[in-house]
Each structure stands twice: as structure tokens, then as C-alpha cells.
Amino acid sequence: MTQDKPDKEPMGRRKFLKEGMWGACLAGLGATAGLTARHESHANLVWQIDPQVCIQCGKCATHCVLDESAVKCVQSYAICGYCDLCYGYLKPEPPALDTGAENELCPTGAIIRTFVEDPYFDYTIDESLCIGCAKCVKACAINGNGSLYLQVRHDRCVNCNECSIAAACPSGAFKRVSAAQPYLLKEME
Amino acid sequence: MNSLKTLLLISVLCSTVAWGIERFPPPDFEGGYTFPTTTTPAPDGVWHEWMDVAVLTAALSLGAYLVLKKRSRAWVFGLMVFSLAYFGFYRQGCICAIGAIQNVTLTLFDSNYAIPVTALLFFVLPLVFTLFFGRIFCGSVCPLGAIQDLVLMRPVAVPPWLEAGLRMIAYAYLGLAVLFAATGSAFLICRYDPFVAIFRLTGNVPVFVLGACFLVIGLFVARPYCRFVCPYSVILRQCSRLSRWRVSITPSDCISCRLCEEACPFGAIEGPEPQWPQRDFARGRAMVAFLMVILPVLVLIGGGLGNVAAPGLSQMHPTVQTAHRVRLEARGTVTDTTDQSDAFRASGRTPESLYQDAAAVQAQYVTGSILVGAFLGLVLGLKLVRVSIRRERSGYEAQQAGCLACARCYTFCPRERVQRKTNKELVGSRL
Numbered sequence A: 001m002t003q004d005k006p007d008k009e010p011m012g013r014r015k016f017l018k019e020g021m022w023g024a025c026l027a028g029l030g031a032t033a034g035l036t037a038r039h040e041s042h043a044n045l046v047w048q049i050d051p052q053v054c055i056q057c058g059k060c061a062t063h064c065v066l067d068e069s070a071v072k073c074v075q076s077y078a079i080c081g082y083c084d085l086c087y088g089y090l091k092p093e094p095p096a097l098d099t100g101a102e103n104e105l106c107p108t109g110a111i112i113r114t115f116v117e118d119p120y121f122d123y124t125i126d127e128s129l130c131i132g133c134a135k136c137v138k139a140c141a142i143n144g145n146g147s148l149y150l151q152v153r154h155d156r157c158v159n160c161n162e163c164s165i166a167a168a169c170p171s172g173a174f175k176r177v178s179a180a181q182p183y184l185l186k187e188m189e
Numbered sequence B: 001m002n003s004l005k006t007l008l009l010i011s012v013l014c015s016t017v018a019w020g021i022e023r024f025p026p027p028d029f030e031g032g033y034t035f036p037t038t039t040t041p042a043p044d045g046v047w048h049e050w051m052d053v054a055v056l057t058a059a060l061s062l063g064a065y066l067v068l069k070k071r072s073r074a075w076v077f078g079l080m081v082f083s084l085a086y087f088g089f090y091r092q093g094c095i096c097a098i099g100a101i102q103n104v105t106l107t108l109f110d111s112n113y114a115i116p117v118t119a120l121l122f123f124v125l126p127l128v129f130t131l132f133f134g135r136i137f138c139g140s141v142c143p144l145g146a147i148q149d150l151v152l153m154r155p156v157a158v159p160p161w162l163e164a165g166l167r168m169i170a171y172a173y174l175g176l177a178v179l180f181a182a183t184g185s186a187f188l189i190c191r192y193d194p195f196v197a198i199f200r201l202t203g204n205v206p207v208f209v210l211g212a213c214f215l216v217i218g219l220f221v222a223r224p225y226c227r228f229v230c231p232y233s234v235i236l237r238q239c240s241r242l243s244r245w246r247v248s249i250t251p252s253d254c255i256s257c258r259l260c261e262e263a264c265p266f267g268a269i270e271g272p273e274p275q276w277p278q279r280d281f282a283r284g285r286a287m288v289a290f291l292m293v294i295l296p297v298l299v300l301i302g303g304g305l306g307n308v309a310a311p312g313l314s315q316m317h318p319t320v321q322t323a324h325r326v327r328l329e330a331r332g333t334v335t336d337t338t339d340q341s342d343a344f345r346a347s348g349r350t351p352e353s354l355y356q357d358a359a360a361v362q363a364q365y366v367t368g369s370i371l372v373g374a375f376l377g378l379v380l381g382l383k384l385v386r387v388s389i390r391r392e393r394s395g396y397e398a399q400q401a402g403c404l405a406c407a408r409c410y411t412f413c414p415r416e417r418v419q420r421k422t423n424k425e426l427v428g429s430r431l
Ligand code: SF4
Pocket: A049, A053, A054, A055, A056, A057, A058, A059, A060, A134, A150, A165, A168, A169, A170, A171, A172, A173, A174
């Protein structure tokens, strides 16, 4: 290790200046840290979609840094109408009114329809298939109860410092929220 | 009839905005069906971030020991590879000290944003270590530096004037990144982080290509991102100038054998510099005096250019973008709409309030751009002053700011080998 050779003579001007700047730098760093730490948060921040703001543009499917987007569709069961004719499930003018794949709106067939009791059906998202394209969300918002919506799923999201989808989102629906409450759920009031 | 239609239309429009609207009232189930709950998988605990801070501190401490005390390139190399594996491939390059500049900036300017304390530590710790030990972070810890260091095959020397000129890119990048972060427009550094796509082995194509370009250039130009682009390097360099302890090529006194002259792939070794003759000295002094007069002019020009660039730069802010688009559509300059303007209309806000917000952001941009421009002018001026001052040097030294503390040069020094007693012949020879 090489320390600056200790000056025998009284401290030179250059050395004095340097010492001063060194101290100033350290103090500056401390001050920055202090200033920032005033509103520092112990809980981390994570990204989430405000479903009220989202316009279902479809960019969530394509702009995530992950090959398979961390954004998925979720179902708010309390809001869902359990309709037989579900606009989120079926294409606008389906060839037939049944569960045939050709009738489904979802490009990957990620919505699972289960019969509950006459005339109600339960619609659940298979997240391993959902690509977050928001097609069903849009249809449900326009024609249905709006129970389907998009959320960043935190078991997948790697929590980028700047979310790539947020950077591309046309509606500004992405927000930084506290990791302690990482979802913005649609619930019945 | 017509008004009824509008009413209907309005009600339909409103209903798409409102949520949980019961077009189809949720059923009362008879068969004992219970509503499933929406699952909410939790994010990774904060412990991961604290582990990162612990590893960062340990790596910096170990790096300082390896570079300054153990003086071993092999060990430093090992630590660098570990850091690349951990911070790069395992933690996927996020959060990093470079990007943390923006978190710190945003916190200082936006009272609604709260910086995670771990991000703050990522920003501060490498700088504190640099103030004490030099750029240990660059040489041993930074995953972006490590990946470039690994691909280096045949370093070519970059002439000092070109090196200094290219380094202006880093200053400009830092200025813009701070401007965009302060105005809440974008995290530029994250958006164009060239290696994060490689760390994640996924990501969008342009960024992947950018990273690949840096690596290809990095085959011949050692660590191009670190030297010419990295915005954090600007701060690190200034801290390194003041550092308490730093790399010294030779463990004892330099005998000017010139063996280490070519050792540094980053061109960070400076040879002996004799004292100037009296005549040159006078000329140098006149030059510095002249530059001191020029300096304010450069600052003013920079500020002026910043002012000119402000409207263009402000387009980085989403509000300004939307306002611009909505205005075009209102004027009928464009006939179609975009997702952005559609989203704005769906929000039900008035265009006037949007224009007001945009104007406020643009005013911030004018101030910010002038400051950034003036800063760049100042940097340019000071660079010119520095090249016209010559400092006397008796032997070979690693640059205070430019040395990345990689420990490559040690093995080139015969005094080092003598001290290690690894080279028997040398010990026996006239040395
Ligand atoms: S990018 Fe934004 S508006 Fe588009 S679907 Fe995702 S959250 Fe909704």
C-alpha cells in the first residue's frame, strides 16, 4: 500500500487544498445521503398498473424485458357477472356459442371457463398461458362488468429500476407502489 | 331524438371509464359457490437487496485489499469474475450504482418519490471507497466493467487527445440522465444500459445490439463504456483524484525502466515529465490565463445551446408528448389519434389543464437544460486548462483519475518481481 509520503515540511499549498477537497467530498456525499435519506423508504418500491388508468393498449404483452411478460390478466370475482355470454371469453361474433377454440377471444386460450350453476360460468385466468395482451380486458371493460384487468405479477417481475413497459405505456398507468402493498386490486366497494 | 342519442352515448362512454359497473349484476349462487380470491404473489423480500449491499461492501473491501495490499492481478481477476456472476448474471444487473444516480436525483427533486435505502447505499458506497482507495469499484466490482474486461483481446492505444475528447460523451450522458431523472421524464441510464440484456439473456433487440457493439469494440479498445460513456465514471474520477491510497505501479521507487509503459490497456500510465524550460513555462502560463478568460464564454455558450435544446429535450417527458399530440389533433394538423391521446381523452381531463402541466414541465426543462449546457461548457474549459498545465513527474505513475485499479501493471515492474522474489534471474542480475 502506498500512502502519500508524509510531509516533513509544513503542509504545502497543493496538499492543503487536496485535503480540504477530500473532506468536502466526503461531507458532500454525507449530505447527499442525508438529504435523500430524509424521504428514503425502508420498504422497497415495485411497479404496478393502476387498472383505472390503463386503456388496454396491448403494449404490456410486448414491452416487458422478460420474454414472457410479467403482466397478466387477473379476475375480480366479486365484480364478474359470471355471464354465459362472456365478452372477454368469446370473440365479438363467434362462429358458434360454445367453448370451441375458434370462438375464443384470447389468443392463447388462457381463460378457463367452468360451469358453476345454471346459467353461470366461472372465468379464471391460466397465468402460465396469459401473455398480458389485454384483449379480454378491453372487451370486458367495454361490454361487460370490467372484472378482468391487468396486474404486474410479482412472482415474475424482476422489478427493473425503470420498468420498460412503464416507459412505453401511453396512459401512464404504471406506478411505483410500496412492496408491502404491491397490487392495485379492483374490488367491490 | 338527437339529444337522447348523445345522452346514451355519454352514458356508454362514462360506463367504460367507471369500474366495477354492474351491467350484469353478480349472481346470487344457490349451490354454495364461494368466490375465489385474486391471488397476490408477493415480490422478492427486501432481504435480497440487503444481501446485495452486503456483497457490495464485502467485494469493495476485498478488492481494496487485493489491489493495494496483496497486489495480485490474478486475485483481482477472480473477484471481478465473481462480481460479474453475482451482480450481472445472478442479480441481473439491477439495481446498479450507475443507475442509482437517477434514483438519488429523483429523490432530490420529487418529494413523492422515496428512494429505497439499498439504492442509496449502492450510490454512496463505491464513491466512499474511491475516496479512500481509488476506483476499486471499477476494477473489481462493477459487472458492466467486468464483462468488457473479459472480452479484451488486443488493446489498441487511444491517443490522449481523443481519449479526453471522447470522455465528453460521459459528461453529456450524465448531464442528460440527471436532467431526465430530475424532471421525472425517464431513467435514461436504465433504458440504454447496454449489458443488461446480455445479463438477462432476454430483452429488446436494439439494446442487445448496442451491448454486442460495445463488446466487439471492447475486443480492441479496452472497456469503451467505462472510459467514454459511463456517467458514474465522471463522479468516480473526481473522487479518485482525491483518494487517500491508490495504485502505485511499483512497490518501491520507479527506476524509469519503461517496462510498464505499455502495461495499461486503458492508457492510464503516464511517463516521466521533465521540468519545463523557463520559456515554455511563461508560454504555458499565458495560455492558462487566456483560457481562464475563455472559460466564462464557454459556460455562456453552453448555457445558450442548452436553452436552444430545451424544447427538443422536453419531448422526453410523457406529459409534454401528450400535450403536443393533443394540440396537433385539436388543430386538425393530424387526423388520426394515438394511444396516448386516446388515453388522455379517456381520462376526462380538459386539454387546457394538460397544456398547463406541459408548460410547467417545459419551464423546468429550460432551467435544467441551461444548467446542463453551462456545466458542459465548464467541463470543456477546465479540460483545456488541464492539458495546458504540465506537471513535473519523475517516474511512471498510474493516473489519479483514469486508473481503474485493475492491477495489471504490477507484474510489469521489475522492482515488484524483485520484491516477490519470483524471478530468480532478476534477483541475481544487476538489479
Ligand atoms: S401499456 Fe399501459 S395502457 Fe397499455 S395495456 Fe399496459 S398498462 Fe394498459
